Amino acid sequence: MTFALSFYTLAVVKALVLLGILLITLVYIQWVERKLIAHIQGRWGPNRVGPHGLLQPIADSLKLLTKEDLTPPHVHKLIFVMAPFLAVSLALISIAVIPFGGEVEVFGVRTTLQLTDLNIGLLFIFAVTSLGVYGIALGGWASNNKYSLFGALRSSAQMLSYELSLSLGVVGVLLLSGSLSLRRIVDSQAGYYFGFLPRWNVFHGPLPQLVGFLVYLTAAFAETNRVPFDLPEAETELVAGFHTEYSSMKFALFFMAEYANMITVACLATVLFFGGWHAPLPESWGIQYAPLVVGALVAGLLLYHSQGAFAGKQRRSMQVFGVVAALIGAAFLLQPVRVLFSPLFWFAAKSGFFLFLYIWVRGTLPRFRYDQLMGFGWKVLFPVGVANVLVTALMVALFG
């Protein structure tokens, strides 16, 4: 039985589902970050609101929503209000063209796990994210505050410079796959060399894009204003950088924009270099049972630790989460679940790793200085990116 779903209904349903998932991820990536950083630093992190502090993001959102929305008298009102909306909407739009999985059939409706497949998907993402700098630049300028202005100036210069390297890092991938459509790029990475090595672009012949990936990754850190390139909001120098004057929900929007950008570049790294939703090993190696194993491991760990002496108040919640993890793992025994969720599992695992990398780096490295940042971008990253493009082009021309 198949439902005849009009194109528009389907698009709206998919958009709502995607938005819901994205917003929940946005909120909870902050919880994950706070927990991880806390454990890196030998602290507990949020653990008061709900079990393991899991309700903390909700409490924070509510707090930010109900705070007084202060507009200082010395700001340029229209632009001051517009800037955060600009930043967040542009950050959220770019997720629309990212493919999370192949074609699936849910309740008899066949569709792709992607909001829309633009044939210039990659260009679209770059266009939209580079517009995102306007949110920051205008916000900093409209605040009419010297610290904000410095933050805005820094971020415009930084994002413009690193965008070049970001694009250069990706050109190699374009040469290999010959398409700007993200779906086509992922499709070109299907299959395995020698029966086990995935044909992901980081391993892809004739020239593995390892250098391109490193250039992309570094530039992506700068593009999203994360440590060690977090100069626009360098807290210890510029108080809070471009969002010094922002409060309440407007501040939260900037915050959301930053994390949405993080998620976008992490997903993009997965799509461009790590084969999107393709598993790292062929099915003949039994890789399709990996989610099962992960679920069992998580369940085992949680249940084991819930019996430990230090579990304390968390004992009950750890047991519940352990059982849930076991059930999720067990669900992957069912064929339809596996077909539908395996690609999503791999996509989430890869993107999650990059997000983890962001947080890990934040807990480890100091911050660059402005001149060093520019020097690094133009003198190191840019030439390496260009060289990578040239060599890749040559290899593709000779052996591709």
Next chain:
Amino acid sequence: MPDVTFLDANELVLNMGPQHPSTHGVLRVILKLDGEKVLGCECVIGYLHRGVEKIAENRTWMQFAPYVDRMDYVAAVSNGLGYCLAVEKLMSVEAPPRAQAVRVILTELNRITSHLLWLGTHALDIGAITPVFYCFREREEALKIFENYCGARLTTHAFRIGGLQYETYDTFEKEVLAFCDMFPAKVDEYEELLTGNRIWLGRTRGVGILTAEDCKDFGVTGPVLRASGVEWDLRKAQPYSGYEKYDFAIPTGRNGDTFDRYIVRIQEMRQSLRIIRQAVEGLPTGPIMGKVPKVMKPPVGECYVSIEAPKGELGYFVVSDNSTQPYRVRVRPPSFVNLQALDRMCRGSLIADVVAIIGTIDIVLGEVDR
């Protein structure tokens, strides 16, 4: 030369502080900027002025001792030691050997806690958010020893004029030695995070250079002076409280930049451990209090006593008119004197460097303003 003054129209004055995340309290710095480049800076101090020196004239000699702890509250034990030594010199009494050794142990532990706080916040200023938690973790262990000894953690008031108020507690030596055993590995840990880090090197090498000549001109002392290559440490140059008995080195730098000051302070922590270990192992027995009358009336006279506090030369100039209260107490705080060099160090650097430089001078505003 053509007249290029019209270019000055781009000069930007940026007010940093007194409420700013990295001015370490309530320091206010007025920066003159050309873009991100610093043309000059001016410190505005006094936001934490409490008139400590004036208070001294209305308290008895003994009563004033707790007040000095509130100047450099990060290194309260050193402050107390300096004041006690000054009054003791005025009264011509000396603390017994056991008291002297305990004083050395606590003062050196305090040097470590002070340097740890500096290291953590300095790294935080430069953008590394993790070392500060590691530093506080170990600082806690040292503070526990203070707490067990005298009941207070920060403003300890650990010493009395003439010796010590309290005998050490039962497990004192064991705990201090345990700290000495635990700590070197932790210092390695901090160094692992920072010393070889390319970004850290980039942010500290060649930043805020102060030559030995500059240091002497400004009267800069302590680790900042030693990082410029001058081997000057009052613990060696004019030993007090029995420092001549201990074997330790004076770490020095060569370039006088922020990185050298970082290395010097790291090395100083290791040297402090050496001193503590020697002092604990050779801890003499005997009385802990010298012959001091209940009502103190030092003879008419004046004296200046200075010690090597964690931040530099901490001096006390005390004047007595043979009454129960000091006639005048003047403090030479190292932070205040070292802060003078800020303008010299900042000129020509970038905004981000100013933050690093304020951190590297290691100021405590309680001491700057008094």
